[in-house]
Structure formats: structure tokens, C-alpha cells
Amino acid sequence: MTTTTTNLRTFVVRAIPAEFLATVRATGTDVSGHPVESHTAGGGEPLRCCLRDAEPGERLILFGYEPPLPASPYREIGAVFTHAEACPGPTTDAYPPHWRDRPQVFRAYDARGRIHPTSRVHDTDAPEPTLAEILADPEVTRVHSRNITYGCFMFTITRPAPDNA
Known part of the structure; x- marks a missing residue:
């Protein structure tokens, strides 16, 4: 935060919560139950864990995330990149x-x-x-x-x- x-x-400003990311990393699945994808950063991928762009060569995961909202027709799931391992979060x-x-x-x-x-x-x-x-x-x-x-x-x-x- x-x-x-x-x-x-x-x-x-709130990044994706570390507790949620720990679950995704531990289970290897996203909010829809789909497997996360492993990637090596080319550089510039927006990291939603620490709110910065990735450096080339960093290990990342790509997965579906449902941002926090009350139940409504506007809730949606979209792809996000984060570090593959836990990071300190926003600095x-x-x-x-x-x-x-x-x-x-x-x-x-x-x-x-x-x-x-x-x-x-x-x-x-x-x-x-x-x-x-x-x-x-x-x-x-x-x-x-x-x-x-x-x-x-x-x-x-x-x-x-x-x-x-």
C-alpha cells in the first residue's frame, strides 16, 4: 500500500494484496482456476505486485485477476503480470x-x-x-x-x- x-x-494506492499473490504463487492457479503462466521479462511489463515495470530477465507470472468490487455487472477478470516470487511490494x-x-x-x-x-x-x-x-x-x-x-x-x-x- x-x-x-x-x-x-x-x-x-493499493497494489494487488501480498496475501492474494501468495495464494496464487502457492497454488499456481488464478481466480478462475486456470494455471498461471511463467514468463521471463523482456522489460517493461507492468508489475502489479510492486507497481513498477519489469527489468529484462526477471521471472514473472501472468494470470487472471479480479480487482476488488462489490458484486455487480462491472466485475471483470483480466490478465496481470507480477513477480514469480514474493517481492517487497511498492517502495x-x-x-x-x-x-x-x-x-x-x-x-x-x-x-x-x-x-x-x-x-x-x-x-x-x-x-x-x-x-x-x-x-x-x-x-x-x-x-x-x-x-x-x-x-x-x-x-x-x-x-x-x-x-x-
């Missing part, structure tokens, strides 16, 4: 630095797990103002950052817990 701050913490307290200038769709969701109309494309090197605008709507409970070209899930963004604000 990473937290971004301006004067107050405005959002929390920053800000928006993932390797991905700041990567165009993304910030898909906002409400408490029912439905896509919220504040969703938008982010295509600058300053995601914080866009996220602040989206999260300013009290109906938004979470935002999924998604790759524009492939639609793949990257990470979840939420408001900080009230006692952490």
Missing part, C-alpha cells in the same frame, strides 16, 4: 513513479460497484489533481487505474481511512 500526500493524504509513498506519465483510464466506482461518471483518462505526468477531482465526489468509493490500450487493471486508489487523514 502506498499513500500520496500533498498537505493532507488525499488517496491511497514509494506516492503515485507509482514509473507510471506517472503512462496514460491511464481512472475508472471510478460507486458503493454498488457500478462505473461512476467521474471516470476519465489521465495522460499527463501529474495524476494527483485528476484523482482529487474524481475522489471529491462522495459517491465514488474507489478508482481502478487501467491501461488504455489493453484495459488491464493496474492498481486501486481509495481515500485514506478517516483515522489516517
